[in-house]
Amino acid sequence: MKDFWKLFIRFFQVALRRNMAYRGSFLAGIVGQWIGYGATFLSLYILAASFDRLGGWNGAEVMVLYGLSLMSYAIGASFFFNFSTGLTRRIRSGEFDASLTKPIPPFLHEVFSAGYNVGYISHFSVSLVIIVLSLRSLAYTVTVQSVLLLLLMVLGASLIQAAALIASSTMGFFTVGNNPIADVLLWDVKEFTNFPITIFPKGIQFVLTFILPFAFLNFYPAAALLGKAIPEGYPAPLPYFSPLAGALAFVLSLLLWNWGLKHYKSTGS
Secondary structure, rough: HHHHHHHHHHHHHHHHHHHOHHHHHHHHHHHHHHHHHHHHHHHHHHHHOOOOOOOOOHHHHHHHHHHHHHHHHHHHHHHHHHHHHHHHHHHOOHHHHHHOOOOOOHHHHHHHHHOOOOHHHHHHHHHHHHHHHHHHOOOOOOHHHHHHHHHHHHHHHHHHHHHHHHHHHHHHOOOOOOOOOHHHHHHHHHHHHHHHHHHHHHHHHHHHHOOOOHHHHOOHHHHHHHHHOOOOOOOOOOHHHHHHHHHHHHHHHHHHHHHHOOOOOOOOO
């Protein structure tokens, strides 16, 4: 385990130096992300505020949903976005075969060699500002317990974001082009979680809770933090299972990736 962390820190340092080699481009990217996600935040807030309440949630509470989702994505994607989006290219070019010859598991080598994406610091900083401002507007009382709960919830949500990236990369073992599964998992379905799932039909609530557990990215954590109601008929303690849902999703994604690896056939190049 000690050697693992040494290796991780070393790869992290390499990624940081690589990004900082072009500081102007790096800083411009951060500013661009701030503008882009700031515009999304503003449009969502205007939409939520214009309806006064969405499923019993006011505009500031909906912004907590958006902030939590963005924060967990920033953490999960910083470790796994490069790995996920680059795997198909590495398989197609034959570079992936090198991971099969290393003294560490292929999955770890792929993650480490893909590098830590430092650029997601912009996403994290935007999400932190959104959450803080939203909680302040709600006159939310911050306690040690609520901070610890938030940290656990964000950890679980980050694992779900990572699991989605890992699962989408698995298609790279079977395809050689763009990955439509990634678009559906990472963007289309997750769009539902910008709003309280209580405004959607029961079928969508079920899918987002038990099939593709994206409701644990933000809805259930926010419900636990703010004391909001969850879908009728669901067990009351469900929001507090967010960390467990994240751990389970992450483990399942690893099993799926290893299953894909067993079906991998070298390009021979």
